[in-house]
Amino acid sequence: MARAATTTDAFNAIAEPRRRQIVDALSGGERPVNDLVRALGLNQPQVSKHLRVLREVGVVDVRDEGRQRLYRLNGRALKPIHDWVKSYEQTWSERFDELDVVLQELKEKEEGDGSDG
């Protein structure tokens, strides 16, 4: 069976749990590699390997500052994932909007019953 390479797009890149941890760790802002190594409890080569994949699909950007390499999230690359979930969320939101209407009626009915008793 053909299996999509992890480097084809952001979806595949963040399918790997460790890489999602890196994304989470970077959601608070830019961080140096050593910081990520500590936060994830992995060794540096492993973290570097994951960061390379994330860079290839544009999920993270990197810049050098002195002797440090600083990584940060690139929101634009994550947008397709955001949109993907948003669309599903929209369906449920609309479904629950309808449920609100039903609940409102049930509440009114119950209040009506209550005043009789």
Add this chain to the structure above:
Amino acid sequence: MAVTGSQTATVTLPTDEQILITREFDAPKQLVWQAFTTPELVRRWWSAKRGEMTIADIDLRVGGKWRYVMVTEDGMEVGFHGEYREVVPGERIVSTETYEGVPPEVSEEDATTINTASFEEADGRTTLTILVQAGSKETRDAIVASGMEDGLQDALDLLEEVAVSLR
């Protein structure tokens, strides 16, 4: 009149195989439970205005079956069915859910998720959470992607505008 001030459902993906849907309702939990488990009431909200529900069968007991079918505006039948695994009245429902429209090469198992709906009340408001547990990341992703029917959605939005203007 419709109740206004709707809030969006929150959808997160806690693990590779899960979807978590959360929404708060301005009603006590016994009413949310009632709206969630009574066929005549489910018929009124479950299709989210994307069509008409033709079947809403609910046999709410452990081992009991459920089946929801709706027909979209363009005549497509969308069906789901499953079995109740755990029923704690007013609190929790665990059930399987199988999408009936998967391609023939997809196994029944791959088209099935285990859903846990929990109802929690605080200050007269109820938080409903639905945890969808798929058997694989592929299944989970296919479910999330199923929401991406912009074409259909646009058409229905338009139809809704027309309907509102006729009131």
